[in-house]
Amino acid sequence: MASSAKKLKDQVGLTGNSAVALAMKQINPDVCPAYPITPSTAVIETFSDYFANGEVDTEFITVESEHSAMSACVGASAAGARVMTATSSQGLALMWEVLYIASGMRFPIVMATVNRALSSPINIHCDHSDSMGARDSGWIQIYSETVQEAYDNMFQAIRIAEDKRVLTPAMVCMDGFITSHAIENLTLATDAEVKGFVGDYTPEHSLLDTDNPVTMGAMTMPDSYMNFKFEQSNAIAGAKEVVVEIGKEYGKLTGREYGLLDCYNLEDADVAIVVLSSAAGTTKAAVDELRKEGKKVGVLRPRLYRPFPHQEIAEALKGIGAVCVLDRADSMSGFGGPLFTDIRSALYGIENAPLVMGRIFGLGGRDFNVANAKEVFEETFKALEAGKIEKTTGYITI
Amino acid sequence: MSSEKKNKMPLGGIINKGGTCEDYDTGGWRKFRPILDKEKCIDCLICWAMCPDSAIIVEDGKMVGFNLDHCKGCGICDVECPDKVKAIAMIDEKVAKKG
Ligand code: SF4
Ligand code: SF4
Numbered sequence: 225m226a227s228s229a230k231k232l233k234d235q236v237g238l239t240g241n242s243a244v245a246l247a248m249k250q251i252n253p254d255v256c257p258a259y260p261i262t263p264s265t266a267v268i269e270t271f272s273d274y275f276a277n278g279e280v281d282t283e284f285i286t287v288e289s290e291h292s293a294m295s296a297c298v299g300a301s302a303a304g305a306r307v308m309t310a311t312s313s314q315g316l317a318l319m320w321e322v323l324y325i326a327s328g329m330r331f332p333i334v335m336a337t338v339n340r341a342l343s344s345p346i347n348i349h350c351d352h353s354d355s356m357g358a359r360d361s362g363w364i365q366i367y368s369e370t371v372q373e374a375y376d377n378m379f380q381a382i383r384i385a386e387d388k389r390v391l392t393p394a395m396v397c398m399d400g401f402i403t404s405h406a407i408e409n410l411t412l413a414t415d416a417e418v419k420g421f422v423g424d425y426t427p428e429h430s431l432l433d434t435d436n437p438v439t440m441g442a443m444t445m446p447d448s449y450m451n452f453k454f455e456q457s458n459a460i461a462g463a464k465e466v467v468v469e470i471g472k473e474y475g476k477l478t479g480r481e482y483g484l485l486d487c488y489n490l491e492d493a494d495v496a497i498v499v500l501s502s503a504a505g506t507t508k509a510a511v512d513e514l515r516k517e518g519k520k521v522g523v524l525r526p527r528l529y530r531p532f533p534h535q536e537i538a539e540a541l542k543g544i545g546a547v548c549v550l551d552r553a554d555s556m557s558g559f560g561g562p563l564f565t566d567i568r569s570a571l572y573g574i575e576n577a578p579l580v581m582g583r584i585f586g587l588g589g590r591d592f593n594v595a596n597a598k599e600v601f602e603e604t605f606k607a608l609e610a611g612k613i614e615k616t617t618g619y620i621t622i
Numbered sequence: 623m624s625s626e627k628k629n630k631m632p633l634g635g636i637i638n639k640g641g642t643c644e645d646y647d648t649g650g651w652r653k654f655r656p657i658l659d660k661e662k663c664i665d666c667l668i669c670w671a672m673c674p675d676s677a678i679i680v681e682d683g684k685m686v687g688f689n690l691d692h693c694k695g696c697g698i699c700d701v702e703c704p705d706k707v708k709a710i711a712m713i714d715e716k717v718a719k720k721g
Contacts (some may be wrong), residue, residue, distance in 0.1 A: 330634035382720055390632065437640035444635060451631050 227451060235411050240403040241373045243410060244310065245270035247378035249280055250418040253334075254305035254425075257285040257296030261315035262348045262360040263400035264338035268310055290315035294322035301331035302440050304430030306382070308333070312400060313340035318356045320361070323588075326393045327362030328439060328456060332385035332425075333362075333393040336378065339501070339552075341588040346423055349589020350400040352500065353433050355496045356562050357551040362456060364394035364463055365530040367500040369486065370540070371408035372529075374398040376480055379413070380505055382422045384472045390463045391428065392456070399502040401589065421477055425440030460531050472534055484533040486525040491513065495604040496541065496578075499550040500526060503585070503592050507550075510597035521601050529563075534570035546608040548577040548600050552586045560584070560617035579607050582617045596621055643692075648675060652695035654712040656688050663709040669699035 238246065245267045256275075260268040273397050275284040276612045283300075287293045290311055292445070300307045311319060316337060326333050341347040355365060366381060367372035368576060377396040385394040398404060413421070430440050444452060475481025488508050490496060497507050504525035524540055524547075526533065541547055549568070551561020559565060564582025571577045583600060586592045600620060608612050632638050642643040665685050677693035679686050700710040 326633065406623070429636055439637035439640075440634070441634060442637050448631065452635050455631050 235409040237407045237409055237423070238371060239266065239405050239407050240339065240368075240374050240398050241266035241405065242270055243371050243375040244378055244398070245274070245377050246412070247418075248308055248336075249274045249304075249381055249413055250312075250413070251308065251379065251422055252280050253282050253308040255283045255297075255300035255307045256309060257287050257293045257307075258309050259287050259298065259311070259315065260291045261290070261312050263340055263350075263404045264310045264312040264315070264336060266404070267336055267338065271310075273453075273477075286399045286410045290318040291322060294319040294326065294394045297333045298322060298326050298329065298331060298334075301326070301333055301427075302329070304427035304432060306386075306425040308335065310336035310338065313342055313348075313354045314392060316358060317342060320358070323358055323361040323363060324394075325441070327460075328452070330391040330428075330456070330459070332365070332382075332391055334378070334385055335395045336374075337395040337397045338400045338404045339397055345588075346429060347588035348400070350402050350502075350552070351587045351589070352552040353554075353587075355395060355397050356555075358395070359530055362392065362460060363530065364390075364392055364460065364467075364528075366396050366467075367396065367404065367525075367529055368396060368398040368527075369501055369504050369525060370410075371398075371403060372410040372480070373411055373482070374403060374476065374484065375412070375422045376478070378472050379418055379421055380467075380470050380482065383473075384466050386425055387463075387466045387470075388428075388482070390459055390466050392460050392463060397501065402502045411478070411480075417477055421474065464528065464531050465535055482527060484526070484528045484536050485540055486527055487522070489520075489522035490524060490540055490544070491522075492520055493603060494520040494545045495520045495608055496524055496547050497550055497590045497597065497600055497604070498524045498526070498537075498541075498542050498547060498563065500529065500552065500563065502596075503550065503552065505507065506592055506594055507597045510594045510601065513594065514598060514601060519601070519605070526563075532566055532570070534566070537567060537570045538574045538577075541567075541578055542574055543576045544555070544578045546581070546604045546613075547571075548604045549582045550585050550592075550600065552584075552599060553583060554584050554587070562604055564617065579611075579613050581607060581615065584617075584619045585621060588622055592621065594616065625714065646692045647691050649691045652690075652693060653717050654695040654697060655690070655715050656693065656695070656697070656699055657711050657713055657718070657720040658685070658687055659709045659711070661709075662707055664704075664707055666707075668702050668705065669710065672698050672702040674698060 560582035
């Protein structure tokens, strides 16, 4: 009791957006080009207050669009700066072509992505259509369940992206409104802890280094383009180990260690739900209730989605009878969402592979509550009992 | 630059030193070749300033011709040469080669 009271005393209540803006202030990046968009607006709004009050040394650049924001990120990164920004939805969509340029040029830009649905129809609420569309853009993607995690992930993302073995941009995703606008208690790191953890950024090359002139963004021909892509592919695949390493180091510093996956009651589970971000919290509540009834259920929440930790996921899910993968985005392929196809592919050919089905949920902010999670578990149990999946993919709460 | 030691390609597609375009032959792209009429030329050097490939050869402040290893035949020099002078003409590269 005493210790939990003390724990609470040291905590502060912040929205996801405020916590991420505070993390950016503590990181104190060299450059922040930004164009605010709902629901990530408050990240940039709050950070611009820090800038106006002289609390950061950052060059804050207001631009005319998200395409310009990411272009300015690339330019600043080419100059050798530590660069951060934030966006959502249509903003991320407008950044599209420049996302690939940032990753291809191996610039360790870190972006807070506050997940929101894509038009049309227009909708400002949460789903993962925006970041899922960018899943093949060569950016590392970390999905946060809580405000605390979004805050903690920002520091780790800087270290992961800037690691010499990786040198790849990273986005830290959190759920629009659900996490970005909800106030949660969280424990902050001190400015000194953050400074020590993120350290200084030393770029590999800088366009401002006139003693060592380099050309960036040059044309490549069929004899070399593929080799660059091969090396980029190896670098992002290798980021997996770095994510684990940095997560452990962060754990030593703050007591909050992070890995690739968050496994909740999986060891002895008969059925499990795989889901990203805040909906995992809801699903865990359903697990707690069902466990009281003696039902062996669990949750797997991938924290790292790009690169995709397929071996670790296969290891975590093998031996479980049936799994339902919940996607907060539709691939419009007629075959479920992106997380479903990735998970199912990771399980193909392994021993004791579970039955796998996929369900789309929560599009455009459609509510997903504990009762909905229980219904999914129930349907997954039915598949287990029948020994086969009746309907491989579909929608729930429709 | 440890990453470059491990990787065969320079990081992120950079070119590691300056001045490398000198080694890159763009003359092969040429469809039209600039021809100079030295009688007309007043050595204003506008063509030298405007050529995107630094292919105008200047000696002792005088325009003397074209570096055909790098001239890609864009015709900018022809357009930019003052209207009253028009000392540069673009001719078909195939014809130029034959002749
Ligand atoms: S044709 Fe173009 S590239 Fe060739 S000399 Fe004239 S301006 Fe330069
Ligand atoms: S622009 Fe015309 S006149 Fe002037 S230097 Fe060139 S060729 Fe001669």
